[in-house]
Amino acid sequence: xxxxxxxxxxxxxxxxxxxxxxxxxxxxxxxxxxxxxxxxxxxxxxxxxxxxxxxxxxxxxxxxxxxxxxxxxxxxxxxxxxxxxxxxxxxxxxxxxxxxxxxxxxxxxxxxxxxxxxxxxxxxxxxxxxxxxxxxxxxxxxxxxxxxxxxxxxxxxxxxxxxxxxxxxxxxxxxxxxxxxxxxxxxxxxxxxxxxxxxxxxxxxxxxxxxxxxxxxxxxxxxxxxxxxxxxxxxxxxxxxxxxxxxxxxxxxxxxxxxxxxxxxxxxxxxxxxxxxxxxxxxx
Numbered sequence: 001x002x003x004x005x006x007x008x009x010x011x012x013x014x015x016x017x018x019x020x021x022x023x024x025x026x027x028x029x030x031x032x033x034x035x036x037x038x039x040x041x042x043x044x045x046x047x048x049x050x051x052x053x054x055x056x057x058x059x060x061x062x063x064x065x066x067x068x069x070x071x072x073x074x075x076x077x078x079x080x081x082x083x084x085x086x087x088x089x090x091x092x093x094x095x096x097x098x099x100x101x102x103x104x105x106x107x108x109x110x111x112x113x114x115x116x117x118x119x120x121x122x123x124x125x126x127x128x129x130x131x132x133x134x135x136x137x138x139x140x141x142x143x144x145x146x147x148x149x150x151x152x153x154x155x156x157x158x159x160x161x162x163x164x165x166x167x168x169x170x171x172x173x174x175x176x177x178x179x180x181x182x183x184x185x186x187x188x189x190x191x192x193x194x195x196x197x198x199x200x201x202x203x204x205x206x207x208x209x210x211x212x213x214x215x216x217x218x219x220x221x222x223x224x225x226x227x228x229x230x231x232x233x234x235x236x237x238x239x240x241x242x243x244x245x246x247x248x249x250x251x252x253x254x255x256x257x258x259x260x261x262x263x264x265x266x267x268x269x270x271x272x273x274x275x276x277x278x279x280x281x282x283x284x
Contacts, residue, residue, distance in 0.1 A: 017043045019068055020050050025061035025216045026209065027054045031076060031104075032068040038080035039104050039127060041097065048105025055112050058284070061216040061223070064208050065106070065135060066119040075120045075144070078127025079103055079159070098159070103127045106134035107160040110231065113224035113257055115215055119208035120144050121201050123183075130160030133168065136227070137215075138194060139208050140186040141201035146194075147183045167235065168194050219270065220284040225261040 014020075019030040029050045031037040039047075054063045067075045079098075102108030106116065107130050118135035125147045132138055132146070150157045157178060166174040169192040177184055189195040199207045215223065232255060233241045247253035249262060261267060266282045273280035 015046060018046045018050065022060070025059060026064060026212045027057075027060050027062075028064045028066065029054075030066045030068045035072045036074040036077040036125075037067050037128070038077045038082070039131070040080040040083045041099055044099035044101075044104055046105075048099055048101040048109065051101065051105050051109055051112055051116070054114050054116075055109075061114065061220055062212040063114060063116040064119055064205075064212050065116055065131075066205065066208065067121065073122035073143075074128070075122045075124045076104070076128030076131055077123075077125045078130065081153075102134075103159045104131040104134070106131055107164075109134070113227045115223050115227065117208050117212050117215070119204050120195075121204055123147060126150055126157060127159050130157060130164075133160045133164045137196050137211060138189075139197045139199065139204065139211060140189065140195045141204045142186060142198055143201070144186040144198075145183045146177075146185075146189055147181070148178050149181045151178065152181055168192075219261075219266045219280070219282040221257070221261040221264055221266055221282075224257040225255070228255050228257040 014032070017031070017033045019028075019032050021028040021030075027050070029047060031039075031043070031047070033039070033043055051063065054060050098108075099105060100109070101112075104127070106112070115137070116135040118132045118138045120132055120138055121141035121144055123145050124132045126149060129146045129148055148157045148161055156162055161174075161178065165177070169189075173192060176182070186195060186198045190198050196211070197207060229244070233244050236244070244253055244255065245258075248255050248258040251259050251263070253259060264284075266280075266284065269282060270280045
C-alpha cells in the first residue's frame, strides 16, 4: 500500500506495514513492521497519509498511534538504519528524505490539528522516541522505556528529541538522557510528566481508547484551537501569549482555528447549556 484511502466507520485496512482502523470519531494507526517496527521511507509515507486523512476528515476527532509488529517488545526502533546504509532516504539537496511529516509522518506534521494519543508498549528507541513525542498524550504499558542511543552511533537525535524533549521534561533530564544514552522507563517518564498513565500491557489499548473517547466528547473545534495556540505561542512570553489571544477575539490573529472556535455557535452553547442544566449540543 502506498497511501491511505477513505474508510467507512468501523472498518479496517491493512497493508504489509500499517494497520488503520476507524471506529466512530477515532482513527487507530498501528505500525506492523516486525520485529522492531523500524521505519523506512515507504512506511513513513503511509503513516503520513493516515495522519493527513485524520486531519482532513471532519468526522474524525482523535488519532491513536500504536504498534503491532513488536515481536521483540519494541514500540519502534526508529529510522531503518539498514535501509539508510543501503542508500535509502539520502537526498543530496536536503540531506535526508524522511517523507512528509518527518520520520513516521508525525514529528514534523505541523499542520496536524487533531490530537493524537500514543499507546506505547516496549521500547521507544531513537526515532521511535521522537515519533512518540509527535503525539499529544502518551500512555504506556508497564515495562515500556524510552532510549536515545544516537551519541554512541555518531549523531544527535535531531528528528524531534533535541527540538522538543526539553519542553516536555526538565532540561537537565533531557541532557542526561542524550549524553549518557541511558534508558528511561515508564515510571520515571510518568514522574516527569511525559507519560499520562502506566497500565498493564493487556489493558493498554483499551485505556488508550478510553482517553481518546474522552477527548472526542469535547467540542470539536476546541482541540484544533488548542493545538494551534500551543504550537504558535506555547513557548512565547506571557505578554505575547495574551496579546495573541486578544487578537483572536477580534479576528485579527494568525490563528484561524482559534478564531473559528470563538466565532462558532459552540462558543456560547456550552455556557447556555450549563445555565439551562442540560448537556451541550455542539455542532462544530
